[in-house]
Amino acid sequence: MSDFALHGLAPSRVLAPASAEELADCLREASARGLAVVPWGGGTHQHLGRPPERYDLALTTSRLNRVVAYHPADLVVTVEAGVTLDDLQAELARSGQWLPWDPPLPARATIGGLLASRATGALRLAYGPPRDFTLGMRVALGDGRLVKSGGRVVKNVAGYDTHKLQIGALGTLGVIAEATFKVAPLPEYRQTILAAFTNPHLPARAIEELRAAPLQPIAIAALNRLGEERIAALQPFRDGQPAHLVVLARFAGTVSAVRRQIREATRRCVAVGARTIELREEDDTPLWAAIADSTAAAYDGTLLLRVGVPPDAFGAGAGLLEQIACRRGWAPRQLGIAGGGSIYSRWHVAGAEPAAVAAALAEVRAGLVTHGGYAVVEEAPAALVTHLDLWGPPPEGVALMRALRASWDPAGVLNPGRYVIA
Amino acid sequence: MSAQEAARRQLIAALTPIVGERYVLHRPEELLLYEYDGSALDQATPDVVVVPASTEEVAACLREAWQRGVPVVARGAGTGLAGGSVAERGGLVVSLARMNRVLSVDPLARTAVVQPGVVNVDLSVAAAPYGLHFAPDPSSQRSSTIGGNVAANAGGPHCLKYGVTAAHVLAATLVLADGSVLRVGGAVPDAPGYDLLGVVVGSEGTLGIVTEVMVRLTPNPEAVHTFLAIFDEMDGASAAVSAIIAAGIVPAALEMLVGEGIAAVEAAVRAGYPTDARAVLLIEIDGLREDLADQARRIAEHCTAHGARELRAAADEEQRQRLWAGRKGALAACARIAPHYHIQDGVVPRSRLPELLRFTEEVARRHRITVVNIFHAGDGNLHPLLLFDLREPGVRERAIAAGEEILRACVEAGGSISGEHGIGIEKRDYLAWIFGAADLEAFAQLRAVFDPAGQMNPCKLLPMGSSCADIQQARGALRAVAQGAWI
Numbered sequence: 033m034s035d036f037a038l039h040g041l042a043p044s045r046v047l048a049p050a051s052a053e054e055l056a057d058c059l060r061e062a063s064a065r066g067l068a069v070v071p072w073g074g075g076t077h078q079h080l081g082r083p084p085e086r087y088d089l090a091l092t093t094s095r096l097n098r099v100v101a102y103h104p105a106d107l108v109v110t111v112e113a114g115v116t117l118d119d120l121q122a123e124l125a126r127s128g129q130w131l132p133w134d135p136p137l138p139a140r141a142t143i144g145g146l147l148a149s150r151a152t153g154a155l156r157l158a159y160g161p162p163r164d165f166t167l168g169m170r171v172a173l174g175d176g177r178l179v180k181s182g183g184r185v186v187k188n189v190a191g192y193d194t195h196k197l198q199i200g201a202l203g204t205l206g207v208i209a210e211a212t213f214k215v216a217p218l219p220e221y222r223q224t225i226l227a228a229f230t231n232p233h234l235p236a237r238a239i240e241e242l243r244a245a246p247l248q249p250i251a252i253a254a255l256n257r258l259g260e261e262r263i264a265a266l267q268p269f270r271d272g273q274p275a276h277l278v279v280l281a282r283f284a285g286t287v288s289a290v291r292r293q294i295r296e297a298t299r300r301c302v303a304v305g306a307r308t309i310e311l312r313e314e315d316d317t318p319l320w321a322a323i324a325d326s327t328a329a330a331y332d333g334t335l336l337l338r339v340g341v342p343p344d345a346f347g348a349g350a351g352l353l354e355q356i357a358c359r360r361g362w363a364p365r366q367l368g369i370a371g372g373g374s375i376y377s378r379w380h381v382a383g384a385e386p387a388a389v390a391a392a393l394a395e396v397r398a399g400l401v402t403h404g405g406y407a408v409v410e411e412a413p414a415a416l417v418t419h420l421d422l423w424g425p426p427p428e429g430v431a432l433m434r435a436l437r438a439s440w441d442p443a444g445v446l447n448p449g450r451y452v453i454a
Numbered sequence: 455m456s457a458q459e460a461a462r463r464q465l466i467a468a469l470t471p472i473v474g475e476r477y478v479l480h481r482p483e484e485l486l487l488y489e490y491d492g493s494a495l496d497q498a499t500p501d502v503v504v505v506p507a508s509t510e511e512v513a514a515c516l517r518e519a520w521q522r523g524v525p526v527v528a529r530g531a532g533t534g535l536a537g538g539s540v541a542e543r544g545g546l547v548v549s550l551a552r553m554n555r556v557l558s559v560d561p562l563a564r565t566a567v568v569q570p571g572v573v574n575v576d577l578s579v580a581a582a583p584y585g586l587h588f589a590p591d592p593s594s595q596r597s598s599t600i601g602g603n604v605a606a607n608a609g610g611p612h613c614l615k616y617g618v619t620a621a622h623v624l625a626a627t628l629v630l631a632d633g634s635v636l637r638v639g640g641a642v643p644d645a646p647g648y649d650l651l652g653v654v655v656g657s658e659g660t661l662g663i664v665t666e667v668m669v670r671l672t673p674n675p676e677a678v679h680t681f682l683a684i685f686d687e688m689d690g691a692s693a694a695v696s697a698i699i700a701a702g703i704v705p706a707a708l709e710m711l712v713g714e715g716i717a718a719v720e721a722a723v724r725a726g727y728p729t730d731a732r733a734v735l736l737i738e739i740d741g742l743r744e745d746l747a748d749q750a751r752r753i754a755e756h757c758t759a760h761g762a763r764e765l766r767a768a769a770d771e772e773q774r775q776r777l778w779a780g781r782k783g784a785l786a787a788c789a790r791i792a793p794h795y796h797i798q799d800g801v802v803p804r805s806r807l808p809e810l811l812r813f814t815e816e817v818a819r820r821h822r823i824t825v826v827n828i829f830h831a832g833d834g835n836l837h838p839l840l841l842f843d844l845r846e847p848g849v850r851e852r853a854i855a856a857g858e859e860i861l862r863a864c865v866e867a868g869g870s871i872s873g874e875h876g877i878g879i880e881k882r883d884y885l886a887w888i889f890g891a892a893d894l895e896a897f898a899q900l901r902a903v904f905d906p907a908g909q910m911n912p913c914k915l916l917p918m919g920s921s922c923a924d925i926q927q928a929r930g931a932l933r934a935v936a937q938g939a940w941i
Binding site: 103104105106107108128129150152160161163164173177178179180181183184185186187188189190191192193194196197199200201205216217218240245246248285286288289292293340341342343344372373374404405406408423424426427428429430432433435436439440451452453 | 560562563564585606607609613617618620621636637638640641642643644645646647648649650652653655656657673674676696699700702703704741742743744745748801802803804805830833834835868869870871872873874875876877881885888889890892893894895896897899900901902903904915916
């Protein structure tokens with residue numbers, strides 16, 4: 033039972049349906065009885081959101097763990113929601129394919145949970161967010177209706193793409209039972225360069241340079257000094273000289289195309305004053321996995337912010353976060369991901385007054401307004417979580433969103449109180 | 455004067471102060487132009503057409519329609535192929551033709567903000583100085599508008615590599631049925647809240663009218679290589695397509711032309727299509743030079759292994775443009791074969807292409823109708839073009855029956871009834887072939903959240919419900935092959 037505890041709350045029952053139909057039955061029953069449900073995949077993203085207002089049932093997709101249909105010749109795969117991303121990748125890799133998606137903790141994280149929490153990683157720079165390769169879904173709505181949208185072909189405009197609404201809805205509109213993806217051929221060769229900058233103002237320009245034609249990086253990440261120190265996989269590449277920022281650019285394709293891009297990227301980074309290191313191919317995958325995992329929950333009393341900023345404010349946003357946290361002595365560890373405009377900033381807030389953290393958060397949000405950015409608290413220590421505005425102001429269109437939730441989860445049993453659409 | 459005509463005059467009077475007299479069209483000769491789209495559907499006359507110039511004007515017009523319970527149909531260039539912009543129930547057509555400005559291009563963020571009436575190709579022209587382009591390239595791109603592309607979630611040959619319109623839209627300003635204005639999506643992705651933009655794209659004007667769009671622009675590739683693979687057997691060509699995809703090669707575009715269509719296209723553009731071939735693949739790859747050389751070699755191997763008699767590269771950019779002009783102008787070119795057409799837009803898993811293609815020919819033969827297949831082979835998106843002369847008795851019914859049979863087969867192969875043209879009027883009753891009652895109910899609930907009174911493009915996209923029972927079925931009516939239609 034304790035496996036499904038959340039913010040000190042434990043459910044009275046754990047349900048583990050073995051099919052989409054059983055999943056729908058569970059929700060129909062819960063809805064009829066007004067029992068609050070927390071859907072569970074691998075539990076890797078349960079740190080998101082407020083504590084549930086009520087918590088009666090844990091609904092785990094652990095038995096929905098089959099690959100339903102995989103036709104490598106079509107580059108399309110359909111899986112049940114409880115399949116872990118690593119298991120799916122292993123299956124795809126046997127046919128030389130992959131889902132170009134690199135969220136944290138793929139060994140435990142399930143497809144359903146990753147979609148519901150809209151988890152992404154640095155590969156989105158080249159391959160887009162999961163919504164762009166999700167072709168369709170089967171979903172059990174809050175009231176137990178089992179519905180589908182989209183399809184199993186790469187191009188399809190029949191019906192509304194309602195599955196896109198489920199991505200990032202944190203399980204408040206339904207529980208994903210099955211999803212179909214467009215997959216991609218595995219690149220022949222992948223390699224990364226690491227550029228260390230001692231001048232804190234240069235990297236924003238470096239990121240532009242690393243994206244400019246003809247370079248086509250598949251991922252770019254920028255780590256501040258504290259963030260970089262924390263990633264053990266980077267240890268072998270440290271040369272003892274402190275850097276304000278480390279930028280990593282990853283390339284994929286044929287060996288000769290990657291080699292040329294690495295050479296050109298190196299030239300450009302050196303031109304703006306960086307020391308560069310070419311990583312070996314065998315270090316590539318573990319390093320990027322470690323970077324992705326650094327955005328997972330730490331459960332160590334720190335606070336994790338995810339900040340969205342437009343590309344032209346990437347440097348300004350990172351600077352703002354660093355300045356607000358440093359001023360309070362909260363030693364921010366930061367990771368910026370190009371392409372999605374996301375900056376993750378982890379603050380060491382142990383012992384801080386809730387009011388002081390709330391004030392810092394308000395300062396971040398006020399500073400982001402001019403850039404059109406937003407800030408979400410992804411993880412907060414137990415002492416703070418109920419004192420902070422985790423999601424920020426209600427989104428535009430909140431009335432429509434609430435009406436939609438009322439249509440599909442009329443009894444309000446799905447993750448009540450947790451999401452921005454409570 | 456009938457009550458209906460009195461209501462129409464009141465609407466005209468209410469709209470005139472909003473946009474000015476010149477932009478409220480209501481005389482019969484003015485309405486003629488707005489009676490049809492590019493589809494095979496019967497026409498319908500709107501009561502009034504309004505041509506607003508801003509989001510505020512659109513909102514004010516919709517408020518007037520809302521208060522009067524008048525149906526509203528948005529219209530871009532009218533190139534749709536499913537009846538989506540036909541005012542089936544009369545009412546108000548809102549033309550976005552005057553809202554045709556590219557408002558800004560941001561080369562660093564690789565985005566542009568445009569009004570919905572901007573013609574697709576004009577956006578790429580505006581982005582060209584920055585080495586960028588708008589990737590979705592429907593064949594109609596010299597006429598169709600961004601607003602229409604968003605409504606239909608338009609595709610195009612290069613969507614094989616770059617994805618359909620939905621992957622290239624970051625934000626939209628939406629005017630709802632009651633005239634309220636809402637921004638969905640944003641320059642910064644993944645903000646808290648549901649992905650309303652995700653359902654607005656492809657909603658065929660049933661959730662609201664998009665009055666501004668922020669799109670993603672794509673860097674122009676370093677190198678482009680375009681060539682024809684020429685086959686004496688159709689099966690060889692379709693098997694080559696399946697083999698290329700199965701090998702994990704995703705070209706920028708992989709188009710197929712079969713049979714009589716090749717000669718018709720060549721007669722129209724003189725681009726070097728081999729008129730004696732049974733099937734031709736138009737293949738384009740783009741990217742970095744080294745990657746291209748590798749892809750070209752592997753594609754050539756697959757084509758040769760499946761019986762290609764020749765691979766013919768575009769000699770220069772001019773020939774490449776002509777090859778594409780031929781492909782994109784194929785529908786009009788086929789008017790040389792027969793004066794009338796009926797077209798479908800089914801999708802099948804790519805490995806099933808050879809059998810489905812054979813099936814379209816068998817069905818056409820059985821129904822004694824000419825079929826020309828010119829389509830997005832790499833996506834498995836078929837466009838069987840059934841060609842005939844309506845003066846021949848019984849041919850209309852045979853064409854409709856043949857089209858339905860082909861679509862049925864696509865569904866049975868695990869595919870879809872539409873890849874890019876949309877559902878509109880034409881395919882709404884086929885929706886029940888792929889979605890059940892619960893699915894359709896959830897769709898209807900979504901629609902009701904945006905448009906509780908059901909005034910936005912009523913009775914389109916979803917099967918006829920009880921509220922639409924009074925509408926005359928228009929399915930399968932046919933039109934002459936026109937200059938203004940593209941597949």
